[in-house]
Amino acid sequence: MEGDFTIIGLFLQAHIVVQAVMVGLIFASVWSWAIMVDKWLSFRSANRAADEFEKIFWSGHSLEELYRSLSAKQNHSLAAVFVAAMREWKRTQESQVKSFTGLQQRIEKVMDVAITRETNRLEKQLLFLATVGSTSPFIGLFGTVWGIMTAFQAIAVSQDTNLAVVAPGIAEALFATALGLVAAIPAVAAYNKFSDMANRHATRLEGFADEFSAILSRQIDDRY
Numbered sequence: 001m002e003g004d005f006t007i008i009g010l011f012l013q014a015h016i017v018v019q020a021v022m023v024g025l026i027f028a029s030v031w032s033w034a035i036m037v038d039k040w041l042s043f044r045s046a047n048r049a050a051d052e053f054e055k056i057f058w059s060g061h062s063l064e065e066l067y068r069s070l071s072a073k074q075n076h077s078l079a080a081v082f083v084a085a086m087r088e089w090k091r092t093q094e095s096q097v098k099s100f101t102g103l104q105q106r107i108e109k110v111m112d113v114a115i116t117r118e119t120n121r122l123e124k125q126l127l128f129l130a131t132v133g134s135t136s137p138f139i140g141l142f143g144t145v146w147g148i149m150t151a152f153q154a155i156a157v158s159q160d161t162n163l164a165v166v167a168p169g170i171a172e173a174l175f176a177t178a179l180g181l182v183a184a185i186p187a188v189a190a191y192n193k194f195s196d197m198a199n200r201h202a203t204r205l206e207g208f209a210d211e212f213s214a215i216l217s218r219q220i221d222d223r224y
Contacts, residue, residue, distance in 0.1 A: 014172040014173075017143070018146055018147045018150070018172060021140065021142060021143030022175070024139065025136060025139060025179040025180055025182075025183045028132045028187075029179075029183035029186075029187075032129055032132050032187045032190070035125045035126075035128060035129060035190075036129070036194075038125070039125070039190070039194050042122060043197050043198075046076060046118075046122060047077075047201070049077045049078070050078045050201075053078045053079045054208075057082070066082070067086040067090070076118060078208050080118055081114045081118070081212070082212065083114075085209075088103075088106050088107050108209070108213055111209040111212070114205075118201075119198060119201070122201060123198050126194055126195060126198070129187045129190050129194070130188075130191045132183055135184075136180040136183040136187070137177070137184050139180055140178070140179055140183075140184075142176075143176025143180070144177045147170075147172050147174075151173060
């Protein structure tokens with residue numbers, strides 16, 4: 001296997017520590033791509049659900065009918081914020097209280113909680129991408145340094161500095177750095193992209209919450 005510069009050859013020739021680094025980086029890269037696909041589907045689903053809900057909500061449907069159709073479902077995005085607010089509204093109505101003092105604040109609070117829950121759901125596992133993006137180059141560099149140390153030890157034992165002797169060890173070492181960059185670059189790009197998408201979706205949720213809060217506020221005022 002000596003002198004084999006294929007990917008498999010470089011892996012098999014590497015020191016056990018460097019092999020462990022390579023395996024860890026490959027696992028991190030594969031898991032990062034799995035998260036990227038999952039997040040892409042999640043954001044696409046959330047945006048589609050928000051578009052569909054807004055279309056129904058602003059079409060003039062009764063809030064009561066819309067709430068009844070959604071309350072029994074597992075809702076996400078804008079629908080989850082709407083159901084949370086309407087549930088608090090219905091609880092107050094069913095309690096038959098004569099005063100609606102504090103209802104506005106309670107509704108805003110439950111909508112804030114729903115927004116936080118939705119944002120956390122969309123941001124789940126993004127920390128792993130950030131971690132892979134920031135640490136993979138250094139883990140790869142560690143493998144490279146270890147590999148170079150091993151290569152120099154082999155040179156000292158053989159007392160031969162011929163390029164044919166040095167090149168395989170250096171190639172094995174640099175392969176670890178390459179794997180670190182392969183894992184890190186997509187992870188950093190995906191983290192930045194998905195973080196921006198999460199922030200924009202959170203802004204969309206907050207905008208709807210403000211609009212819906214104003215609608216409920218007018219209805220509360222009509223009761224006095």
